Amino acid sequence: MSHSIAVIGAGAIGAGTAWWLSRSGHQVELIDPELAQDPSxxxxxxxxxxxxxxGILMGHVFRRSSGRAWRLRRRSMELWPLWVEELSCPDEPLLLQTPLVQLATTDEEAALQRKLVEERSHLGLSFITADRLADEHPDWPKSSHGGLQSNHDGRLDPLILQRSLRRQLHRLSVPMQTAAVETLHRDGNQWQLQLSDGSRSYADTVVVCSGLASQTLLAPLGHARAMDPVLGQVLQLRLDNPDALTPHWPAVLMSHGVNLxxxxxxxxxxxxxxxxxEQPLEAATLTMRALNGHAPTWLEQAEVIGHWHGLRARPSGRPAPLLEKLEPGLILASGHYxxxxxxxxxxAEWVSEEINEETSKA
Ligand SMILES: Cc1cc2nc3c(=O)[nH]c(=O)nc-3n(C[C@H](O)[C@H](O)[C@H](O)COP(=O)(O)OP(=O)(O)OC[C@H]3O[C@@H](n4cnc5c(N)ncnc54)[C@H](O)[C@@H]3O)c2cc1C
Structure with missing residues (x-):
């Protein structure tokens, strides 16, 4: 009998993991009430x-050069081109947009950026001097310290990513349950999942990717993994003067702690x-809107046409992310903050390796 896997949560992590497992031939089911509607x-x-x-992919500009966080970033940046190639479709291309530019706000920061460039020029990092910024990019927010350009970091659209993953899951005939998992318990050799629509699901292995809600599912099983919500707000602006956005704008421009x-x-x-x-603070919106007091006039004059917020899951007392095999057949992949x-x-690759190791022993 083949090994069945239930993935709880269909955000990037859960849907990405379900796709990767299914693509490798595993029998997967994905469960999330959000699957009932288009991501929006x-x-x-x-x-x-x-x-x-x-959807910013800051892999190569990460300061540390060792440890798990660096390894995961490097591996993700290696895998993203393959993911994009396989997930993209002509009707709705999934694009890896590059480069990413981080403007320095102090001389000390510029010095650290130059050092990183020395170590990682082979990864596509270069330094843009303040003079070059002033000459070539007068439309960007000002920096008199220069900035770091990373040619292979950038972003992809997270809504398109989710739609692309769902499309591929559909093609692979992965069952997608539009309910929440209320409880999880062992039933013989299997897991029994009680769903909010009254139905039950059974699986040999469960992968918990339900963000902040993961802790509620795991605590009754004796796996306390506390996570705190960290809220993030985003503003969508329409510019009075669209010429401000020259074709030389990078995919991501980071200035004074704000991403543009x-x-x-x-x-x-x-x-x-x-x-x-869990509640947005108006003061935080205003500070971001003003680019911490450094917004150029054209940015100050832009009209706000959209505003949203979401929650990140930050593990408390443990480094993010929480990638753990908690017990045989129970994997946690959450808390990515x-x-x-x-x-x-x-x-997704880590989860797949864990499952392959377990099933090869069985
Ligand atoms: C404003 C903002 C900007 C960000 N920008 C970036 C960025 O630029 N780059 C980056 O890499 N990261 C960014 N992040 C962080 C990133 O969004 C998260 O780390 C990532 O989305 C986590 O993905 P996830 O799949 O674990 O969680 P989520 O996307 O939150 O998905 C969890 C899913 O689990 C489901 N779920 C919950 N409970 C249950 C249950 N009981 N049963 C079934 N399903 C359940 C939920 O419905 C949800 O769909 C940002 C976050 C915020 C808030």
Whole structure:
């Protein structure tokens, strides 16, 4: 009999993992009430982490050069081109948009950027001097310290990513349950999942990818994994003067702690805040809107045409993300905090390796 896997949660992590497992021949089921509707940003309540996200892939500009976080980033950046190639379709291309530019706000930061460039020029990192910024990019927010350009970091659209994953899951005939998992318990050699629509599901292995809600499912099983919500807001702006967005705009421009993302020909996305708790703070929106007091006039004059927020799951007392085999047949892949979209491919690969190891022993 073949080994069955239930993946709980269909954000980037869960849907990405379900696709990767199914693509490798596993028998997978994906469960999430959000599967009942198209991923969108039309909601006044917090969005799922993935739908709220900007989809920035900051792999190579990460400061550390060792440890698990660096390995996961490197691996994800290696896998993303393959993922994009396989997930993209002509009707709705999934694009890896590059480059990413981080403007320095102090001389110290510029010095750290130059050092990183020395170590990682082979990964596509280069330094743009303040003079070059002033000459070639007068339309960008000002930096008199220069900035770091990373040619292979960038972003992808998280809504298109989710739709692409669902399309591929559909093609692979992966069952998608539009209900929430209420409880999880062992039933002989299998897991029994009680769903909010009154039905039950059974699986040999369960992969928990339900963000903040993961802790509620796991605590009754003796696996306390506390996570705190960290809220993020994003503004969608329409520019008075679309000429401000020259074709030389990078896919991601980071200035004074705020990400500016070109969106179509005359719009920008501005994000994302880091706020404790589950309610957005107006002060945080205003600070971001003003680029921490450094917004150029054309940005100040832009009209706000969209505004949303979502919650990140930050593990408390443990490093993000939580990638753990908790017991035989029970895997946790959540708590990615700020980098869940970036780390989706490496996470899916890790889950797949864990399952392969377990099934090869059986
Ligand atoms: C404003 C903002 C901007 C961000 N920008 C970036 C960025 O640029 N780059 C980046 O890499 N990361 C970014 N992040 C972080 C990133 O969004 C998260 O790390 C990532 O989305 C986590 O994905 P996930 O699949 O674990 O969680 P989610 O996307 O939150 O998905 C969890 C899913 O689990 C489902 N679920 C919950 N409970 C149950 C249950 N009981 N049964 C079934 N399903 C359940 C939910 O409905 C949900 O669909 C950002 C986050 C925010 C809030």
């Amino acid at each position: 940003r039309h909601s006044s309540s917090p969005l799922t982490g993935t739908s709220a996200s900007l 993302i070109r969106h179509g020909s005359d719009q920008l996305l501005l994000g994302a805040t880091l706020e404790p708790g 700020r980098n869940g979209v970036l780390l989706t491919p490496a996470t």
